[in-house]
Amino acid sequence: MSAPAATHTPTAVGHHEPSKFHIYIQIAMILAVITGVEVVLVYTPIVKWLVVTALVLLSAVKFMFVIFFFMHLRWDKMFCTILFFIGLVLAGGTMWALLHLFGADAGKPLSAVVGLLLF
Amino acid sequence: MSSHAATIDHHHDSTTSTGIPNKKLLWWAFLASDCMFFGTLISTHLVYRLNPPPGNAIPTQVFNIELTSFSTFILLMSSLLMALAVNAIQRGNVRSTRTMLLGTMFFGCIFLGGQVYEFGHFVHMKHMTLSNSLFGSTFYTLTGTHGTHVAIGVLLLGMMYVRTFKPAAGGGLSMNFLHMLAVAVAAGVAFIVFVPGMIEIIYGAGIGEFLSSHAVPLSVGAAACIAMAWFARQSSTVEFGEKNAIDVEAVGLYWHFVDIVWIIIFTAVYLLEYL
Structure with missing residues (x-):
């Protein structure tokens, strides 16, 4: 499992673009929380149109987070x-x-x- | 020091007229077309849900929202691992890339296993088949097509994982083929037998009964996992490196796409039924 790459090694970190590790972790946590909120929302006794609007908006937020950050559209x-x-x-x-x-x-x-x- | 001085720009390619790597452009064009494909499938499902024929299945009596929510969470976390795999290879860390690719495949198999369990449960326990209700027809077509996309994604990830072991000296084609075979068998057994079995055990089935009734496929899967571990222990220099980041990113784009499609399906097909 520890075979070195022919051209670049993990030690040459300083010459690569900045890591987005923390950004990705934060976004994943936000996505998980939004999913939880969605599930709770459908059991909440409030007006139906409000729940539908909230679900559509929350899905759109998740969608945008994934395409702009995980799929790198923000940087491309x-x-x-x-x-x-x-x-x-x-x-x-x-x-x-x-x-x-x-x-x-x-x-x-x-x-x-x-x-x-x-x- | 000087060998590492030139930083690879992973978002731009000056050799193409668009400034975008051709592979990336191809994948974005494909994903844009796939949006329309899923758009028609989702709208077909919704059209018939808004105008249900007599005798249609009642979704809230069929669905298991806890399991589907868990599957959604797993798919979101697989997207995180995929993003980390791309991040790792962009920094030249092949070992971390392998770990993240394997993790993404594993989570993908859990999602697929959940779908296999769900389909089996719907057919055998809820008696909702592809042909006995319109809801069943549109539901299985939509979620089945998405599941097929996930399965293709797992296969692509497996191919990328095996490719990271390609020796820099060349050759090794037969070894790579056998390695890929082991990965495919392990993934297949995981999502067809192992994960659905684990879910059944969580819901109260006996472990002994599961092990005895699926002894052969589980043994084959275990052998495939051992073979994977054996193939992964090579120590020679590999060809794969930071220059291949675009290949990992391309597979990642596809994987994230199946995730965003599921985000829509989860809301439109599952959650809205509970209102």
């Missing part, structure tokens, strides 16, 4: 962020469109009973 070129967000916006737009299309009364999927009657 802006083009990586733009490229990923193109896919993300398209996916979000598709979800929004589908949920609204099928949310309308006329667009509701046929129920099993109606489907059987038609065919």
